Amino acid sequence: MMELTRKGDYAIRGIIYLASQPPNKISLLSEIATAVDVPQTFLAKIFQQFSKTGIVKSFRGTGGGFLLAGPPEDITLLQVVEAVEGPILPNRCVLKPGECERDLTCTVHPVWRQVQQQVRGLLGNITLKELTTK
Amino acid sequence: MMELTRKGDYAIRGIIYLASQPPNKISLLSEIATAVDVPQTFLAKIFQQFSKTGIVKSFRGTGGGFLLAGPPEDITLLQVVEAVEGPILPNRCVLKPGECERDLTCTVHPVWRQVQQQVRGLLGNITLKELTTK
DNA sequence: TGGCAAAAGACTTGTCAAGTCCTGTTACCT
DNA sequence: AGGTAACAGGACTTGACAAGTCTTTTGCCA
Numbered sequence: 241m242m243e244l245t246r247k248g249d250y251a252i253r254g255i256i257y258l259a260s261q262p263p264n265k266i267s268l269l270s271e272i273a274t275a276v277d278v279p280q281t282f283l284a285k286i287f288q289q290f291s292k293t294g295i296v297k298s299f300r301g302t303g304g305g306f307l308l309a310g311p312p313e314d315i316t317l318l319q320v321v322e323a324v325e326g327p328i329l330p331n332r333c334v335l336k337p338g339e340c341e342r343d344l345t346c347t348v349h350p351v352w353r354q355v356q357q358q359v360r361g362l363l364g365n366i367t368l369k370e371l372t373t374k
Numbered sequence: 375m376m377e378l379t380r381k382g383d384y385a386i387r388g389i390i391y392l393a394s395q396p397p398n399k400i401s402l403l404s405e406i407a408t409a410v411d412v413p414q415t416f417l418a419k420i421f422q423q424f425s426k427t428g429i430v431k432s433f434r435g436t437g438g439g440f441l442l443a444g445p446p447e448d449i450t451l452l453q454v455v456e457a458v459e460g461p462i463l464p465n466r467c468v469l470k471p472g473e474c475e476r477d478l479t480c481t482v483h484p485v486w487r488q489v490q491q492q493v494r495g496l497l498g499n500i501t502l503k504e505l506t507t508k
Numbered sequence: 509t510g511g512c513a514a515a516a517g518a519c520t521t522g523t524c525a526a527g528t529c530c531t532g533t534t535a536c537c538t
Numbered sequence: 539a540g541g542t543a544a545c546a547g548g549a550c551t552t553g554a555c556a557a558g559t560c561t562t563t564t565g566c567c568a
Contacts, residue, residue, distance in 0.1 A: 241459035242376045301535030304544045325375035347505045358492050371481045416558055434514045435566030
């Protein structure tokens with residue numbers, strides 16, 4: 241359980257590639273896809289989500305491509321993962337207080353919240369910089 | 375992401391019900407299913423897995439049913455979850471060293487291992503006793 | 509040995525991951 | 539302006555797996 245989807249995996253590979261390029265060097269989608277070995281059309285979807293959430297900047301037309309929106313040390317693994325996988329929720333009842341009808345009786349609730357916080361904390365502390373400087 | 379399946383959710387509900395029964399009181403599957411509001415046939419599958427992994431004892435025939443295999447303070451949430459959901463693996467490459475062909479180059483690897491350990495540690499520290507003594 | 513209850517396996521249904529494909533939109537270049 | 543280079547977005551396909559259901563078998567007890 242708790243598995244990252246392939247999309248999440250691809251997303252991480254792709255953005256690490258971007259982060260390891262020279263600053264301000266625009267990368268083509270085709271180039272990234274080949275480099276990290278992911279179907280280009282699928283990677284396109286992923287980078288569209290990156291673009292929407294603002295961790296990547298995109299440019300169209302000739303000379304276009306993708307660029308990291310900020311310095312690698314400002315982008316965390318948490319941002320990357322949540323951009324494509326959605327929020328980290330060990331159990332759907334964690335989010336909204338009213339969701340779980342057995343809310344008050346549910347003794348497991350606080351445990352899931354703890355798990356969520358731990359994982360978010362961990363991923364939030366890892367930046368792209370640390371993932372590139374091998 | 376990282377969501378527990380409904381099966382896992384049901385499993386927890388079911389075993390907490392068992393744990394909150396008087397010691398040595400055998401519970402019928404039908405009784406548990408009604409109490410925790412889960413389809414009986416589905417809960418049956420779950421308890422079969424419990425039985426196989428040994429956290430629950432089962433008895434057939436008249437007067438049969440289910441019993442916690444040990445005291446509630448000896449059974450952890452981790453055991454319960456892994457019994458029905460399989461091992462906690464944030465990424466498939468975490469387990470076997472050879473699985474990931476980009477093994478050596480993969481800088482994310484240690485992060486997933488950390489996540490795995492944190493979550494397992496958390497869940498492993500919660501026992502059924504703590505979940506019943508509200 | 510009859511009936512009660514769990515075990516086991518085959519089957520169904522629906523959802524979602526993992527792509528593909530096609531068309532649109534924007535930007536540059538001549 | 540027209541053509542081409544690239545990303546954006548939507549619709550669609552396929553396969554796997556979650557979530558059950560149904561039926562038969564096995565074991566136990568009275």
